[in-house]
Amino acid sequence: MEASEAEEVWIRFPYLTGPCRSMMEDIAESIEQHLGSLLHPSRTPPDVTHFTSPRGNAEGSFILRSGANTSQVRFVFGWWIHCKLGAGTLDAATLFVMLGPGNDAPHFMMEVIQNDSSNFILLLDLLPRKDLVFNPDYLKTFYEDTELENYGQLVEKAPQSQFYVPSSLYVRSAVSPTALLFKFRDLSSPHDLHSLVEELIHPTANKVFRTWVDAFDGCRGRPEVEEEEKMMILARDEQIRSIGIEKDLSYLPKLFGQEIADRVIAAIRKGQ
Amino acid sequence: MQDQWVEFPHLSLAGRSLMEGIVSTVETQLGSQLNPSYTPADVRSFKNADGSGEGSVNIKSGKEGSKVDFVLGSWLHCKLPFGALNIATIIGMVSHLTDTPHLLFEFIQSSPSSLVLVLDLLPRKDLVLEPEYLQWFYEDTKLDIPRQTLEKAPEAQPYVSSSLYVRSVVSPTAILFKISTESQGNEGTVDSMDKVVKDTVEPVVKEVVGIWLEAISTRGRSMQEHEQGLLLRRDNMIKTKGVEVDLSSNMPRLFGQDVADRVVAAFRKGI
Numbered sequence: 173m174e175a176s177e178a179e180e181v182w183i184r185f186p187y188l189t190g191p192c193r194s195m196m197e198d199i200a201e202s203i204e205q206h207l208g209s210l211l212h213p214s215r216t217p218p219d220v221t222h223f224t225s226p227r228g229n230a231e232g233s234f235i236l237r238s239g240a241n242t243s244q245v246r247f248v249f250g251w252w253i254h255c256k257l258g259a260g261t262l263d264a265a266t267l268f269v270m271l272g273p274g275n276d277a278p279h280f281m282m283e284v285i286q287n288d289s290s291n292f293i294l295l296l297d298l299l300p301r302k303d304l305v306f307n308p309d310y311l312k313t314f315y316e317d318t319e320l321e322n323y324g325q326l327v328e329k330a331p332q333s334q335f336y337v338p339s340s341l342y343v344r345s346a347v348s349p350t351a352l353l354f355k356f357r358d359l360s361s362p363h364d365l366h367s368l369v370e371e372l373i374h375p376t377a378n379k380v381f382r383t384w385v386d387a388f389d390g391c392r393g394r395p396e397v398e399e400e401e402k403m404m405i406l407a408r409d410e411q412i413r414s415i416g417i418e419k420d421l422s423y424l425p426k427l428f429g430q431e432i433a434d435r436v437i438a439a440i441r442k443g444q
Numbered sequence: 445m446q447d448q449w450v451e452f453p454h455l456s457l458a459g460r461s462l463m464e465g466i467v468s469t470v471e472t473q474l475g476s477q478l479n480p481s482y483t484p485a486d487v488r489s490f491k492n493a494d495g496s497g498e499g500s501v502n503i504k505s506g507k508e509g510s511k512v513d514f515v516l517g518s519w520l521h522c523k524l525p526f527g528a529l530n531i532a533t534i535i536g537m538v539s540h541l542t543d544t545p546h547l548l549f550e551f552i553q554s555s556p557s558s559l560v561l562v563l564d565l566l567p568r569k570d571l572v573l574e575p576e577y578l579q580w581f582y583e584d585t586k587l588d589i590p591r592q593t594l595e596k597a598p599e600a601q602p603y604v605s606s607s608l609y610v611r612s613v614v615s616p617t618a619i620l621f622k623i624s625t626e627s628q629g630n631e632g633t634v635d636s637m638d639k640v641v642k643d644t645v646e647p648v649v650k651e652v653v654g655i656w657l658e659a660i661s662t663r664g665r666s667m668q669e670h671e672q673g674l675l676l677r678r679d680n681m682i683k684t685k686g687v688e689v690d691l692s693s694n695m696p697r698l699f700g701q702d703v704a705d706r707v708v709a710a711f712r713k714g715i
Contacts, residue, residue: 303570304612305681316608335602337595341582344616345571349608408573415575 180204182214183235187254187263189289191369195377196265199282202378203248203269206385210245211237215444220435225428230255232428234436238443243274243396246409247443251436255427260288269384270413273406275391276301278314278348280384282377290358290365293336295343296377297351298384299412301405304349311349318383320350323376332356332368342415352380413440449481450502450517452532458638459551462646463532466549466653467517470536473657477510487710492699497522499699501707505714506539511660513537513679514714522698527555531694535687536656537714540675543568544664545581545615546682547656549649557625557633559641560603561594563649564618565656566682568675571616578616581663585655587617590648597644599623613686619652687711 182204185196214221214237224231232253239245252265262285269280278298285293298320304311315321327333336353338344347353356373358364397405417440424433449471452463471478481488481504491498499520506512516535521528529552536547545565552560565587571578582588594600600621605611614620623645625636667675688708695704 300572303573303678304609306570306678308609308681308685311608311612321608341578341588341616342571342575345578349611404573408570411572411575 183250195374230427243272246270246272273402274396277388277391454521458641478504490703511542513539540672542664544659559623564614590651
């Protein structure tokens, strides 16, 4: 990799193994490619871009880049944590594109949770900006008229896959009806999952991201949403940010102490 | 003690006992808020032209000013080449004067060893925008526990509706499962399904319906006028896009357009 390319890598996932790591880093790179020009470079303080727990059994990183025009792209962030638990380890990694209230394209979310190389959990979704029950046309535009359902069904067919039900009811409510929520585990050989990720999951993640790009690009061409609608979208996004995102980080104080947790939350709130 | 308002004559013993038991419980608890049924006779009982299908839709509307919009009990029975399709439904639609979730319960049996269960308290509000509603009706009531119980049953597999809209309407604690007793072999599949229905499904259904009935009487909040309008509009979306589409997709094919129209009309009027 050339030096100039290396400089543009805004986040890495050093503790994810093999194909999961390539997949997340690939999507991070895609985010840079498609949105880089709309984002500030990261201004996240160094003690948030990397932190370790007082006991030394956990490490983490949180990197946020705010949008140049927050009405269109509010921010993107990536984070990962790595912790040693007894005999094993837990790794979690997330990429999130949070759009601004000036458009109604879905947010993009991808999360991988890995216990060891023989299993992992995937959450991959385009999060709706509107109440789908009230807005069936939104459902049609961003979900029914796309291939998202087909991508999910293909992954469902893989024998290593099982549906994953998040323990948070709020997360279950926030995701779309075509959200890919799966647990994967090795069935036969240790390289089982390796091939599955390379051949199916990673390409699927790319396709889902591509679908998101189309949705976002489609909205960029149009005028900004009306003021009333904007307020509605903003109110909803605020809930997603505080409950969906911040609450998701609620284990931070336990693992890393209140100080680090506060710093990370502050970074999200400040949008830096 | 009044006569059973809705019966389910074509279900197996356990299925029938379950559905009729729930109807009875709902009626007993909500009885004082309900009018007698005014459902026309040709909606309370209908058959298709060649006699291969019959059905019944029964509705009791809520009294003026009550918390109930209507309760509905219905069944469809269609003879198929290798058996029968039975769809039994109970709906409890809450009025716009209060914000308790609606009750949706469907018991769909396509063969003696295969059952689809849809059981949910349908939210009246956008849960993403109103997390307090989620907390109040779904977390504080521990509604996810019955779902988890069923999830653990070896006979249960998740059921995913082919309609994205239906997936959006249901709550995060929705019980959506296929129950299958196929691995038990062909001998006595009716009995093995009945056993699962009685031992595993029935307690969960009773628990969820119990939570719903309690929510109607103790958790639902009175809605101000401006809130009522919003609820009404959202409920109408659920009724037309959710339930009507469900009714009008199978019914014309199975029973003819005439019957389908009659049933949808009764549903719309809430009688």
